[in-house]
Structure formats: structure tokens, C-alpha cells
Amino acid sequence: MRRRLLISYLSITCFVLVALALPLGLVYGQSQERALTNRLQSDGFALALRADEPLAQRDTATLTGLVHELAAQTGAGVVVVDETGRVLASAGAHQPPPGASTAGVADLDAARRGHRVSGRRASPGGDVLAVTVPVVWRDGTVGALRMSSSLSVVEHAVERNWLLLGGLAGLIALIVLLVSTLLARSFTRPLAELDAGASRLGDGDLGVRVEVPDDPPELRRLARSFNTTAERLDSLLGSQRAFVADASHQLRTPLAALRLRLENVEADGPHHRPEDLDGALAEVQRLTALVESLLVLTRAEDAPAPSADVALGPLVEARLDAWWAVAAERGVQLDADVASLAVRSEPGRLEQVLDNLLSNALDVAPRGSSVRVVARPVGERVRLEVHDAGPGMTLEQRTRAFDRFWRSPSARRDRSGFGLGLPIVRRLVLADGGAVTLADAAAGGLAVIVSLPAAPLPAPVRVPV
Template identity: 35%
Template sequence: MQETYVDRLNDVGRFASLAETALSTGRTEALHQELARYHELYGIPVAAIDTSGTVLLGPAGAYREAARAEPALPRIVTAALAGARSEPSWEWAPWDDSALVVAEPVGRDSEVVGAVVTISDLSKTRYRILVRWAQLAGLGLLPLIALVAVAWPVSAWVLRPVRELDAASSRISQGDLTIRADAEAGPVELRRLAESFNTMMDAVENAVQRQRAFVSDASHQLRNPLTSLRLAVESLEPHLRAAGDGRQLYDVAVDELKAMQRMLNSLQASARMESIRTASPVDLDAVLATRVDRWRALTATAGQTLAVDVPPGLRLLEPPGGLGSILDELISNALRLSDAQVVEVTARVVPGGAGPGHGSTSAAGQGDASAAEYGDVSAAGHRDVSAAGHRDVSAAGHRDVSAAAGVVTIAVRDDGQGLDASERAQAPRRFWRSPRHQNVPGTGLGLAICADLVGAAGGELRLEEGLPRPDGSGYGFAAVVALPIAPRGASPSGAPAPSPV
């Protein structure tokens, strides 16, 4: 653009010199023809004007037509007639549409008799500038494209082990200790990191397995001597005198032996449940269909009322070992320990997850927590702690279902004694039992196992205030199980699982 301006400046300088001579001698024909040929050749109107602005030489029509479209022309011409060389307007950006006006005075100082003016259309020049800019931009993009083409696979090669390590960590946080990172891909530093990670996980898995094996083996090995001891104590019954302290001591010994047997059963079930970490989808209707009638019979026998309010068609992720066994334990607690008149089972869908309710204490996902005082691992006394875990609860892919899609909350509430806030805070502990229930058969492990299984399915077990007591003195107890909604396309879990609790 500056080159164009310099060329026009040289042209009008030459024409101004010729015009001064022609006007002073009166020989203007040759200059007039040269200005006309210049316009025909370059398409640029050029004219010699007097101090009043009248065209003296050159294509007057083309000049006047071009002059009407240039608002800056009077200012530039006035400066030239005053004897000053015009300065460019600098409005030359490719997106502008103004022409280049250049004026040169004819004469010097106070003897200026006119000016030579050119009006140049810059559309072609601006187009060439745009083309040049595009070429430069293209040349600048080529190295960038080449850099991206090289950096993309390199970064993918570097980051792939990091993503795999992150995925492995996520699976491990869900309880799958068998996951290992790929130690054969990626840079040397990441391979060493993956090897260290795998070594650490080997040590963790071995430690956990040894711990579980110890608990399971110890509880199993103690069964036989404990059974022999119980038989030996019970064999003393015919030799007891009706009167005296012997009968009372005998009853205490038998009760303690039964409690120890329940404790061993609970420990063995807990160890087995901790080895199961996968969940599967299940229809809540199918679970309740096999249990509601039995619950009604149990509550009727205990002189209580069971109310079930569960909408049809709910589908959720079933915890390892079976959802029905967890509900059995919660119903059992309400029947045995609450001294309630009404037991209520409800289910609701909560979009986007569920937070703790009013007066609630979360007891989910804690590996060593969540045994409320409602802790006997049995179903209303009809079921001891069974050897759970005989079924491979697969469909591990469903473990990644996000609670952001919603959860199903299943609440078992009663209007009985309940727990106050401080007791609910202590309840998520193994073997913890309320002082009111020290003489009630139980181990304090039932809800611990339930909470661990619910947490393994990506859910939560919460302890809350229950139904209002009939006398208005407070609230009963409520255990709320929140589990992720299962996608409709998921296959149902197979046969019912043995009872884990």
C-alpha cells in the first residue's frame, strides 16, 4: 500500500511540474492528452485544477464522478492549493473502501496557481493484500499443523498409561483389588510408576486376603471346640439340682455359648461379604414378591402391623449377596428391637442422587463401620448368619452407573424406641449396641455388613428418625437404603443369592 502511495506521489509530482510549464506558456494540449491517456491506461482519474477547483486539464467527467464519492477530497485539495503537499489519510485497511487521493500544488510558495489531483481506486490493491495475508497465514499454519500432527500421537502415547492408571485407581476405589496397571506402555518414567503401583497393589491385596482368611479361618476353626463345649455344658443339665444356683449358672453359660456362636457366624459372613464387590441390576418388584408375605406373617406373629408402599417398575443395582437379604435384616431389627406397633416399608425415586435426610447419619461404604445396635445378623430369629458369597454376582460394568442419573431410596421405618442423634452417630461401628439392648440376642454386626454391601454397589445406608411414636414422645428408627438406578437395558441378576446376613 505504501508503494502505491509513493507511485501516485511521483506521478502527481511529474504532472504538477509539467502543468506549471504548460500553464505558464499556454501550451496545454500535450499535457491534456497525456492526462487522458494516463486515465485510459491505469483507470485513475487525474486532473489539473485552478484555485477555484475548476478542472483545467484532464478527464473532467471521470474526475468529478470520482470526487463526489470522496469526502476527504476538499481537505486534501485545500492543503495543496495552500502550497503544502497532502498527507495520506492512512485509511487503507483491506476492509475499508475509500480511494487514495493525492494532490500536488502547481507552483511554489505564494505563486501556486492550481493543483494536480489523482483519485486511485484501491480495491485491487486491497484484494492483493488479502491474498498475501492469506498466503502468510497458510504458511504460518503449516508448521502448526505439522506440530499438532506430531504432538497428538506423542501426547496420546504419553497420556494413555496415565488414563489407564486413573481407570485402575477408580476400579480399585470401588473395591476391585485385582486390577493392575499396564507396565509395558508409555515412557520409561510412567512404566516405572505403573510397576510401583502394581507392586503396591499386590501387597495391599495380599494383606487384605490374609486378613479375610484369618477372620474366616479363625471363626471356622473355633466352631468345633465351641460346639463341643456347648454339648459338654448341655450334658450337665440332667445332673443339676432343681434348687440352687447351678441352674442359673447353667442358663448363663448356655446363653453365652449361643452368643459366641452367633458372633463367629457373623465374623465369617462379614469376611465372605468383603470379598464380593460387584453389583447387578434387579427389579424391586421381584425382590418384594418373594418376601412381603413372610414379613407380614412375622409382624402378625409379633403383634405388629406392616405397611408397604412401593411403586411398581423400580429397577436398581442390587448389592453383592442380594438386596432381599439386606431388607430381611432391616425388618428383623424393627421386629426384635424397636418395640414398635407399625413397621413401614417405602420406596421412592430421587433424581440426581440423594442426600442425607433430616436427622440422618450416613453409614455406607465404611469398611469397618455401620453396625448399629440393631445388629443381630438374622431374620427375625428365623435365620442365622449364613455362608454368603456362593454366587458370583457379576455385571461389574454396572458398577460405573453414576448416581447422577438418580437413585432409588428404600426406607424401613418404625414407631418404636428409636435412637437419638448421639446414638446414631455411634451406630456406624462394629459391635456397637445400645445399652437398652445388651440383653437382646445379637452381635452388633448386622448393619455393618449391610452398609458395606450397599456401599459396594455405589449406594448409601442412612440411619434416620423414624415414624412418630403413638404417645407423641418422639420418633422411632429408620434405615434408608439408597441405590443407583439400573439402566433398563441391563440384564437382570440371575438366581436369588444365598442370604449374606
């Protein structure tokens, strides 16, 4: 990933640099050559103006002076020829000596005919830039002169320019490389950290968290959701472990009692006391009930979301009917005040909730009192309440009542219940998107308040006649 980022940054940079530097270098070379031509041309014209009269009069001494002066000033080679092409004066390396004939040298021949010529020419000392102009005296061409300069100066300048451009491009590429390495590292560091975190999580280290980067937003979101996932896994596994520990602890007591009873039966042989065997059976029943409650709680922990609209009236009616016999035996009256309401719930779930709450209420309701089930709408929700006239709960007890395996001190003394009823109720109500709280009932006992999302009343089933 990092290498790919670097390669893409660098290739773009190199492309831009080449696209910019190449034309720049070429234009520079051309402009250098043009500047030299211009210089030679203006020097040539100046000499032609001063050399006209001496040339017309064949004053070689003056001409030689002028030519040498100019050659010394400019470093260029200078040749002056008369109208026949004979050299009258020359200066500089590789120039024809005075007296030599240049007839046949194309540029000088053309200039003697009145033309101006310039361009690159091959010469014994390497390529030169040559400018040849006619020398005119009183409306007639009296000869020609040629200025030539070695191209090596231009070539050196162009070479230096190329080197400079290359160096600059290299420097820019180096800076880009540095900056993009830092950038690529800042991109890939959170990724590498996430990678390491994920593999540690995979190895079972649930405490692992990664640093959340400020930028880019995608990585920030990814790091955040990684952390929340790890946190959730951690707490889920933690509560799972606590649950297993609690459950094992709760199973230990009845198992120990069962072993004691069975050891007594074994020791007494065929003449064992029948209470021991009955006690053993009772422990087995208690164990079975505990395991069943645990199963119900486990199922409630991952109960599905509600799928139906349930009418409360008939449901409460049916549950009160089911508990009527128990209530009658304990001398407790069952009342209902349920308006025609419906809630969003999973079928069968509210029955379990009511059964647990009614069982609790009947356990504590004093003889002659009544247990009331009330339901009424509150905004978008429905409040379903179960009131009793029992001892109620202290504030401290209410905060603990929904903890798994929590029982009131009196229930612990009597070894009645397992403290799983209210936790089961809470899980089921939560699964329906509701909430459950405990409050004081008007009659002095406890009021369990279940709040559920309201639903439109389901249409009555039409029975064909």
C-alpha cells in the first residue's frame, strides 16, 4: 500500500517535471543561439559601416586594425574580402589568411552579390555560427565580411542549463519523495495499527483498542467501529463468564444437599429413612426448576424483535384465569382494569412476563388482600402495572431486584425461588422495546410498571357464518 502510494506520487511528479523541463531546455538552447546570431549580426553591421571606405580604398592596414580590434573584443573570427573574394584582413582561429581567395565559399560569394546570410556552418575547429554581410560604399558592394563564433560557448551554456534543470528536477523529486513518504506513512500507520489490532483480537485479546486517527474520515469511522466492536465483545464475553460463574455457584448448593441425602441413604443401607429419599427427590426437582429457569433466561437474552400487535384485554383475562386457583387457595383476590389497548410484542412473551409478576405478587400478597393488573395508554406507549399489598421493596432492594440470582433476604432464608424471575421479565420487555421499573403501590406493596410501545388494536377475527 505504502509503496504503491509512493510510486503513484513519484510517477506523477516525474511526468510533470519532464513535461515542464523538456520544452524549457529546448527553448533555452534556441534562444541562446538566436542571441549569439543577433550579437554577431549587429557587430558585423557595425564593422561593415566602419570598413566601407577602407575597403573601397584597399586600406589593408586600417582594415586589419579594425578586424583585430573587433576580434579581440568579441572573441569571434572575422574575415573581410574585396569584391573578387580575396581576403584583405582576417583575425581569429581557423580563418583564411590575408591574400587567400575565398571564391567558391558560398556565404561570402552571396554576400559579395549583396545578400545577407547566417546560420550554423561546419569549420575545421568544429561547428560555428556564421553571419556574412555585404560591405557597401556609395551604392555599390565593395566586398563582404564574415563574423563567426564557435558554438561551444552556446553549447556549454545549454549544457549548464540542462544540468541546472536536471538538478532542480531531482531536488523537487526528492522533496516530493520525502513529503509523500510522510503522507503515505500517515495514511498507512492507522491501517497497520488496525491490522495489528484485528489480529490481536483474533488471538483472543479482547482488551485491544486502536488509536482513532483524525483523518481520513473513512479510517476514523473504521477505527471507531473496531473499538466499539471490541468493547462489545469484551463486555458480552465478560457477562457470559459472570453468568456461567453465577449459574455454577447456584447449582452447587442443591447438588451438595443432594449428595448429602444420597450418602445418608447409602450409609443406612436397606433401612434408610424415607425423609432422605424424599429430600433427595426434592433437591432433584429444585435442580430441574433451576436449570429450566436458566434456559428461559438464556433464551430471553437473545429474544427476537416483536413481530405482532397483541390486544392486552383478552391476554390479561386469560392469565388471571390461569392464576385464579392459586390466588383462591391463598385467599387473595385478582382484579383487572385494562382498557381496550394493544401493544407491539412477540406472541407468548407478555404471558411469560405476567406469569412471573403474578407469581411474585401472589407469593407476598397477604391473605384477604388483592392483586391488581392495570393497563392504560401514556402517549405513544402503554403502561401495564401489577400491584400488590405485600411488604414492597426498599430502594436498595429495587436497584438490585433485576440482578441475576438476587433474592430478598427472607426468600434466601426460605430457600424459595432462584432470583431469575425479574431478570427474565426485564430481558423479555427489553426485547419488545419496552422498559420495566419498580415503584410503591397505592396499597403499600410493590408496583411493577412495564412500559411498552403502543400498537393499533388488531382487527377482530371475522368468523364466517
